[in-house]
Amino acid sequence: MYAGAPMKWVPETIAYDETFDRSATARPHYRPLVATLESFTLAEIDRRERLQKLALVDQGITFTVYGEKDGIERIFPFDFVPRIIPAREWERIEAGLIQRVRALNLFIDDVYQDQRCLKDGIIPPELVLSRREYKRELLHVTPPRQIYTHVVGTDIIRNDKGEYLVLEDNCRCPSGVSYVLENRNLLHRVFPEFFTRYPVRPVREYPRLLLDTLLWAAPRASENPVAVVLTPGIHNSAYFEHSFLAREMGAYLVEGRDLIVEDSYVYMRTTGGRQRVDVIYRRVDEEFLDPLAFRRDSMLGVPGLVNVYREGNVAIANALGAGVADDKAVYAYMPALIKYYLDEEPLLGQVPTYVGLRKDDFAYMRDNLSKLVVKTTGDSGGYNMLMGPFATRKEIEAYLAQMKRAPGGYIGQPLIELSSHPTYVDGRFEPRRIDLRPFILYGETIRVLPGGLTRVALRQGSYVVNSSQGGGSKDTWVLAARGA
């Protein structure tokens, strides 16, 4: 906790604190917020926090936790202390993200067309071609306008020097954007005082931008294309978001059983008969999209959908096969790929990564496991990883045995001291680790939503911010440039 609690703030962690410097002085862009917070009594802050929790339940802003029998609808904990990003910092992040998404898209296009990057030895072919996310049957299939990554969520962290580093790209169906919008609404209601002294850039535009992005991808752009959101259904953990986005865009929210393929087109079953669908914003895992092409046991998909896609009669966002790009091992090659495709230096740094596939890297990983964070390339959501510095000797040995069976399936990274941020926990302000997931839309141009999801590890000392692992979220403010 911050020493001399509750209202005195001296960060005690070695991490970079977003709000206070080492001498416990608020950084300039946090000063008005700290002053506002200090004007409240603790009782008043408590009252506001209760108000906020109630609002979440009343509005049904919930996510579903798998494997829990009771009360499957849970609220995603929200922390009311906003994370603030000054205009100048954001400009650099934004430019870096646009560059990165351009390169990611060119990479995917290359993988499914000429495979130049493999022939030129930029990235080992086996690393790309052996992955489950690589869809051989889509070779030489070009999606409308050659866009693969319509929506990208890139996770960014700050190291102990405060540098922004990319941790991971999500090119399939990144989720969380509904919380970005709802967190802002909530903070408006609970702490309107916060907003009086900051030029906070609005995030409300997102659904309109998303709809534009989807319609831009439509195969028959001129004739009032129909876009739908495809959800696995009400039991999916992100169902609230699917429904939220459909509602905000005024688009149909469909399940697999609502769609049917006939004569190389996709239709939905409506009360007035069948209606053609042009763009599918899929929030269903690729493997479940079409039982005829991928997993046969899928009940969530649409038989024949992939064929319609190959014929170019329906757009799918994100494109099928886009998952090759967000692999944790491909990540290690991103700086090289950016140089290769764009002839530019990467604007955003990233975390040094050891790839199990490379012999030398694996040897280093084997000898230094107690210093590394090791992840499997196939998993996400913080599952199946080894936090070397916190693991027991036994755990490390067991993990190593597992690694030796498939070295190519692992990557290792040094532990990054994620930046910390004041967070209201049990009636006190305490430093907790955070990350940032901005959302990037690839339509007529590439646009970055000014904001993003700041996730916070609510457990003391924890580095894991995933909602499935006890994480919460914060409102994220990007400030407008003064006088602009």
Add this chain to the structure above:
Amino acid sequence: MLSRVADAVYWMGRYLERSENITRLLLVTEDFSTETQGLAEQVAQSAWKDLLAVFPSAQVAPPTSAFAPMSQAYLVGFFLDPGNQYSVHYSLRKARENARSVREALTVEAFLTINETFRTLDAHSRRGLTDPTALRDALSATQKGLFATIGAIAHTFGRDESWLFLKLGESLERAYRTALVLRAKLPALGGSEPRADVALYYTQWRTLLRALGSLENYRRAYGARLEPDLVVPFLLFDPHSPRSLRYGAEAVKDYLQRLAGEPGPALRLMGRLHAELSYHDGGAAAGAEQVAFLDRVVDTLSQAHDALGVQYFAT
């Protein structure tokens, strides 16, 4: 609109209406049974039994104490029991589940009110409320919550297909339950003449009107006189009272008509039923024909329900 969504919205309309219906019947029957329990226990008992004919539930639990009023077990069973598929709790939960599964087709205001109303009710159910006065309070609060929900829907929904399917479910459920209430109550009531206990006799007719939310509308039409040969035609044929059978059949017919597409079997059934109720000669209102007529109304409405499912939901 999507067939699946239309189906869910239709059922949301039915369950909302059902919740309000059960709530009102419970409040009215509780009132009646408290008033008559000491005077004529049999009459009070059969008022509750009639409820089982309208909402064919499993047996309700026995009262918790020897001094508990007769109504207590019924109130708990029909209001808070999550396992009784004709309880308010069950119906409102279903309405909310349907709403939640098609949230994108609703307005925020409608969802918020239904969510809040259910959560309050659910809290009562979890606490295991049994005190009769607390039950009454909670029932009244639920009724208010339901009215707020219905109001939010009326004030915020676009008059598109979602609206039409929701109102279709609501009006069909209403007409159907009205017919069942009449079918359960009229034979016993109509057969009896004002006996020694004239006050009780009229209390029963007044209760019937209240049970169907029609007492005040009736008084506006006929004043305070409660004559059976006025009350029965009013509940069957009145063109303006929102819970008369004629009004109900007309509403169902109208919503079906406004839905796009070819007129289907459901519309034909409802058109004929409405015509019959509009151009009646009074014969169906009394005597031996009454029961057969009400049976036919119930049957027609359930056929219409099946037919519209085939036409719109199973595409």
